[in-house]
Amino acid sequence: MTYSINLVPAYGRDYQTPEAVLKDWIAGKDFKIADIGSRWDGKYTSNSDWNGQAVRIRFNRLADFTILRGSEIVGSSRDDEEEAECDSCGKVAKLTRVIAYGIETNACDECRGQS
Numbered sequence: 001m002t003y004s005i006n007l008v009p010a011y012g013r014d015y016q017t018p019e020a021v022l023k024d025w026i027a028g029k030d031f032k033i034a035d036i037g038s039r040w041d042g043k044y045t046s047n048s049d050w051n052g053q054a055v056r057i058r059f060n061r062l063a064d065f066t067i068l069r070g071s072e073i074v075g076s077s078r079d080d081e082e083e084a085e086c087d088s089c090g091k092v093a094k095l096t097r098v099i100a101y102g103i104e105t106n107a108c109d110e111c112r113g114q115s
Helices: 018-026
Strands: 006-009 031-033 054-059 064-069 072-076 083-085 092-094 096-100 103-107
Touching (some): 018 054
Parallel strands (some): 006 054
Antiparallel strands (some): 054 064, 083 092
16 A cells, blocks of 8 residues: 555554544644655644545554545554464464564563553
């Protein structure tokens, strides 16, 4: 899926689901451009600036993303989630890829401190 630009929630907001991101996007809330390849990096924007172009918005402590076009979700990092064994505790659950101190691992929500 192609998208125009990377955005993150503005003013310290965060979301747990793509649907929550979509709700605020439709409501016209501000997001911050987080795209070092763009001359607008660091500027604030909202859905009215994008005229239906696809944008990628990171959420869940920037661990996940969703791609929105207009008022619909067209892609998400959660589209292909599968259950597997957590590298930390061994629990079988839906995992998130985590990179810390240059080490890549898969961790469940409990080990990531999300529950």
